[in-house]
Amino acid sequence: MTTQAPEDQASRPASAGDVLRVEHIAKRFGAVTALVDLNLRLARGEVLGLLGDNGAGKSTLLKILCGFQPPDSGRILLDGQEIHLRSVDHARSLGIDVVYQDLALIDQLSVYHNMFLNREQLRGGLLNNRAMRRVARQRLDDLGIGLKSVDSPVARLSGGQRQAIAVARAVYSDAKILLLDEPLAAMGAKEAALILDLVRDLKRKGDVSIIIIAHNYGQVLEIADRVNLLQHGMITLDKPAKDTSVQELNDIVVAEYRRALEERRRSA
């Protein structure tokens, strides 16, 4: 049923630069097969766009990678070492961090308290707000996220600013791999530009490897080094971003829709 063979995914030699490799991952939920035989690699410092329609298996893959649930079969290699993720905390301790779109921040807390949540700096047992405020300011400036005040509660910020703060928090949590879950969904052009710029800056610094999970091809193609298309629980396309286009990706997905429609008609 696949038309586009993934570009020699399995035959490519294990590059020393791969920070993450996912090999032959499968996951079923009762009668539903979410992931079939999924192979994926992420090079150090790379930004990988993981694209796919609703129901393609994106969230299942995300949950496996962040330690929320184990795969039925297959293996995950971090820096060439096989790992068995036991929990979200375990994944985080290994440097794999997820930034969810809505869940991340506490509306009522200030920007700097959000950035330091559960990693607070203390002095004499009490919160060292002055230090946290200063470091938060410094970090946001370093990342090019210009906020006028780190004291305002995040409830007053826009979607883009909130997302940027969530990403900033993850960047400073010693994350080696950042999984950004739909970071641009429900965001205006200006807002999205803020996040895209932030990802670009992170890429330039090269300390962190990023997987962006999204279904908006255009925006992801702008910043990703490489894109993978996920369909029916497997990667059906793996190309450098510069060698593909919104057109090509659209055509594949539209062809998929057509086939599904025809099947329905035939069975009806």
Add this chain to the structure above:
Amino acid sequence: MSETVKRTEEVGVGAPPGPVPGKGPWADLTRLGRTFAQQREATVFVVAVLLVIYFGFISSAHSNFFIRQDLINITQIMAPIAIIACGEVLLLISGEIDLSPGFVFLFAPYLMHYLVDFYGVPAVPAVLIALLFGLVVGAINGFFTVTVGVPSFITTFATAFILYGLTLYTSHAEPSVPPASVHGWIQGWFGELSWSELIMTVVIVAIFHVLLTRTRWGLHTIATGGNQLGASEAGVNVARIKYGNFMMTSLLGAVTGLMVAFQLNTIDAAAGGFQPMFYAVTAAVIGGTAMLGGSGTVLGAFLGSIVLALLLDGFQLIGISGTIINTIFGAAVLVAMVVNVQLARVRAAGRA
């Protein structure tokens, strides 16, 4: 980096800079006023001041208001409300409520009395065990709410009745007195001496204010109530926070029960109950605590309990008859809250 500059413009937050402050005492006062108005407790403070002005200068009872006995009276009404409110503020902020502290209030002094008079336990351990009992009730509330998953409204409603029945059954609904061995410094410092209740209240309010605003516990309490999923995502131990806040609230219920028993030199089966808890929750909400969690202040609840105490005391001074006083009190609470909300709206408009 030009990108950064551009982004700074786009994402700027906060109020635009106001007029440049001038010099001189007038400008200092204005600045002071503005700092005051930015405090969340400012509005309930204004309400309290208005009440003091009314009862102290305008009402028919003004000549009896500022005398020593009346001020002591006000603090004795205020203290149990304010102390229980400290716990309720933390619980409400973390997204839960406790209906039972007034029944820990009821049982704790009886427990002390049983231990000393029936089991020969010395005074200090007996008091400590009565306090420990509060912590145990809080842990039970936490267990059923957090671990089993029963809504806290139901859990603590149930513990309230369990404790109520336990008290009536064990005491045969008979009043008693604090045992002889606690007379002296224990009873004096923790309730009997004129200003001891005020001092206890101020110390407890100060501790809980610092706990809420300056410690990880407070920050995690806000995070838990503000966004429980997000907080646990960030690694906050949400269950521990809730257990702890339940335990502190029940502990404060026990503290208050002992304090009032010491003050009145009576252990009374008609004491406590739902009333102190409802006063405390009302004080917290008047003071700006959100009933749905995520925000609130201990100082606001303290001021809220002062407002309630001023109303209760003031209406007595004016001589409103015992049968209608509840109606007047209810209406006054409503008015105080409306004034508070209106002032808060003005404050928000001034900030924008």
